[in-house]
Amino acid sequence: MSYSDHFSIANLPYGIASTTTGAHRESAVVTRLEDKVVFLADLTLDVSDQAAAAFSQPTLNSLAALSKSELQQIREKLRSALSDSSVVEKHGFKLEDVVLHLPIAVAGFTDFSCSKEHVLNAGEAVFGKRNLPPGFLHYPVGYAGTSSTVVVSGTPVQRPNGVYRAGETIEYGASRAMDYELEFAAIIGKPTKMGDSVKLEDADDHIFGLVLLNDWSARDIQGLEMVPLGPMNGKSFATSISPWVVTLDALEPFATKAPAKEYPVSVFLHEKKENPSYDIKLEAEIIRDGKSTKICTANVSWMYWTFRDLVVQKTINGCNLNTGDILATGTVSGVGDDEHGCLLELTKGGRVEITLADGAKSTYLQDGDGIRMTANCGGGVGFGDCTGFLTPARPL
Amino acid sequence: MSYSDHFSIANLPYGIASTTTGAHRESAVVTRLEDKVVFLADLTLDVSDQAAAAFSQPTLNSLAALSKSELQQIREKLRSALSDSSVVEKHGFKLEDVVLHLPIAVAGFTDFSCSKEHVLNAGEAVFGKRNLPPGFLHYPVGYAGTSSTVVVSGTPVQRPNGVYRAGETIEYGASRAMDYELEFAAIIGKPTKMGDSVKLEDADDHIFGLVLLNDWSARDIQGLEMVPLGPMNGKSFATSISPWVVTLDALEPFATKAPAKEYPVSVFLHEKKENPSYDIKLEAEIIRDGKSTKICTANVSWMYWTFRDLVVQKTINGCNLNTGDILATGTVSGVGDDEHGCLLELTKGGRVEITLADGAKSTYLQDGDGIRMTANCGGGVGFGDCTGFLTPARPL
Incomplete structure (x- = not known):
């Protein structure tokens, strides 16, 4: 297509x-x-x-x-x-x-946690608890990702090897829990100097445009490494982005409200713009044996934190922005069962099978599977797709 | 000096x-x-x-x-x-x-957790428990740091603003818990292709040399953000490295054993080199009002994981190495009270005062304070120092 x-x-x-x-x-x-x-x-x-x-x-x-x-x-x-x-x-x-x-030379890659529904669902899948992390309502919580393995849509993605729990033991081998994450991201244009902080009203000046992003994740490798330093090897093997960067000017007609804040935020996150988010419809499909199965619909406007918030939070401590930085949203999910932006949520940690278009049952991704994400505003403005197919792991 | x-x-x-x-x-x-x-x-x-x-x-x-x-x-x-x-x-x-x-154009910055003593002491300071993280004995656990704010020794470091717990409430302001971390780091020379993994016996080929590294940390900002994605704003404002990169060839006479593994590791971490670590003596001092107080002595050879292990772990999932990557060790600490490589450990989370050279009591760093780290093998081979002074926070 x-x-x-x-x-x-x-x-x-x-x-x-x-x-x-x-x-x-x-x-x-x-x-x-x-x-x-x-x-x-x-x-x-x-x-x-x-x-x-x-x-x-x-x-x-x-x-x-x-x-x-x-x-x-x-x-x-x-x-x-x-x-x-x-x-x-x-x-x-x-x-x-x-x-x-790949449209940009990626400077830094920072990934945030913007979707309340994703955080609650992922927490339930992993820990059995629908808790928000301590910082979630106060600012967009983020972590530094790996910029050197960001690839353009269409690039094959190799299943990673790593160390993970297998029942009672720790094993080394190819990941058995390959997942995708339906994300969106801002590409930074205008840089800042180290020591400076961007004000919320100036945040859009620094955003060149937006792209689709697939934050491929090996849930088993990630599961063992997460405490206390967060994800690394479970994600650093590959991240795909769409080839087309859509400017904020093209997206302005689709500007919309963000969800109301449920808890008072610090003054640097007081938003005065009426429509700081964007109405962008997202879909994800899994492609197996040439057949496509839609597994998620979502919308950028559902996210609790906006791209403007990400720019501000990234720089509030004086960390600089560089042209070519990627600030990503984390998985975009909604409240419905067809609105889970990753298989961790959709399969409840690999425990609940989904049914593919040909009737086959499945949990995590198999070698040869593809994930295609699309994003569209309607009105002749969309992002096309971000697609990647999984290749077998490197022999041990 | x-x-x-x-x-x-x-x-x-x-x-x-x-x-x-x-x-x-x-x-x-x-x-x-x-x-x-x-x-x-x-x-x-x-x-x-x-x-x-x-x-x-x-x-x-x-x-x-x-x-x-x-x-x-x-x-x-x-x-x-x-x-x-x-x-x-x-x-x-x-x-x-x-x-x-700054001696290198920093590609990626990855920080690992190599010192068992630091992990136990930091866990005790923050949570009151001397537990090792789940992955610690299986591989060097790491996270991606922020490469754009790596600066050379001598560059002033601005106290960051951020959001943190203050008693029962959440506040926004200048960090009140400024800390340093005594670290060491490998600078990557020979790159790898995405999808490849480095074998342990080839790891040294990829290391151009070593530097001292101060992983400045705002413990209050870090404390609120850590769960579940690890440190970001609490560290992304600045990281200092020493100006001189000492080659592995110069360090070879000081090669020494690493601590014995306490638990069997996966085959990709089976070390056959007899002396995979280095005997490098480390010191850290706090400088206040022109007076210096030694606050830590340590040794690179105490670390449970070696630089060779870091190269292997970073690439085991197919993540590439780039020339100019920094792979750092995390805080280097020992078992003694004078061997704590950060103030979080030394002051037990800011609760126990230390006595400076002039008799003053102190916990975390004040504006104007400096931290000087040195590293020396003896025999005419050392790293000089890595020094930084703290400047006041940007006005809110």
Whole structure:
């Protein structure tokens, strides 16, 4: 599926692509209109030298580091240029004729815990208790992830080896509890200096755009390592993101309220923007033997903490932001049984089987399985998909 | 103090320096002999074009990425050149005439929990229980740290703001429990591909050298956020490392045994090297009002897990290594009361005062306090110091 209805003239996301022959064998900045991919350097856009140079870079980082106002000007010029169908006809490559690459050089990767439902469900699956962590209602609790293993949608994901509990004993081997996590993430554009903190009202200035993110998780490896330092080897083997970065400008028509705060928060998290979240519909499917089974629907707007909150929390202690940082939401889940954004929740820790489209029963992922996530606002603005297939573990 | 006795011809560590005037205003690779700093590009060393180019880079990464055998050849040539005192006389800058910079462009920062004594003492200080975490005896438990706030010794450290428990309430403000952690770290040279795992017998090939590391910690901020995702804001504001990277070749005469394993480990952690650890004496002092008080002595060889183990554990799940990665040990502590590598242990969570050199009582760090750590093998091989002074928090 190409999801061409996600990429109307109202979207114009950014990505990085190359072609196998011709003038674009070097990766460079592209946008997408329906099923056509256009290299920005091919257009006559009347932009600054800095912007023109950014168009030829193999990552979006130089573009993302431009000021919000310059990016908004570029977006208007791009929209104007591509409104002429002859321009698209002349410069557009068919989607199937380009290779899409990891859109950013990932600086840091920070993952937060934004979904109250996920935290309650995951707690129940692991500990049998629906407790919120001590910090959850006070700020978005987060942890540093591993930036070096972030890959673009389509990259195969190798089942990790590790050490885990197997009944009463501790064993070393290939993970037996491979899971996905349906997440969303902000890509940081404008950096900050170490020692500075971003105010909530300025947070959007630092967000270049959003992407889908699959925080692949080996639940057994994670289970043994979590106390007290949090997840590492259970997640550091791979994280997938979608190839298209959708700007906040494209998402503005879908801005919406966030859930009301259930407990008073500190002044640095007092939100004055009426619609600080986004109405973005999410779906996840498992693909086995070529057959797809939808396993989750969710919505970005359900999350207790917003992307703006993440920017503020990340920097409240003076930690800097860098262009190309990823701030992710953690698993996005809802209250319903069809709204669990990972198999840990859906299968209650691997104890309850789900039924796939062909009638087969399943808990965690098998080698060869794929996970496809999609995100769509409607109105011609969506994210396409973020997909990955699982390959067997490296022999011990 | 210059620690010139740490830097005999037997050491020859690598660093990055510049001068305020003259030919070396651009940062470049240096070594140190006693109190003289020598820019490698100034010497006639007969090295490969790649090595010569690496000498002029503003970080050690290009040098660190060279093969171990080439690095050993460079070291021999360097030792030979600097054995001629006229060469040192001609090319050496006085230590006080150069500025030392962060020696590496930090790729990822992973911090592990290698000291059994620290884990037991910290658990007692926080929870009143001397329990080992579930994974501790099975592999080095770790977490991803924040690479963007790693700074070189001498950089001021700003007290972080954050959210924490204050008695029965949750408050937002400047941390009231500023601590240091006496750590050591390996700097990764040779990278690996995602999906690969390093064998224990090959681990040293990937370690360019070792540094001192201070993992500054705000214990109150950390205390609220730790469950379940581990430390983030309580540590992400700053981490200091020493400016000199001491190579494993310089440390080889000080190789020694690691503690015997108390519990059988998985096959990937079966160590065949007789002396996989290093006898490196560590000290930490607190400096207040210009007066120094020694607060800890420790030794790298006390740690249950070695740097070799860290390399293996980091990659066992297919996570890659990158040149410039930092793999740190966590706090190094011993069994004695004068062997606590952080104030959390030494003051039992801020409840027991220590007496400083001038007779004053103290628990956690005050604004203006400094922490100086040193590491020395003896025999003319040491690390100098890693020092940082605390500045007041940013106004709320």
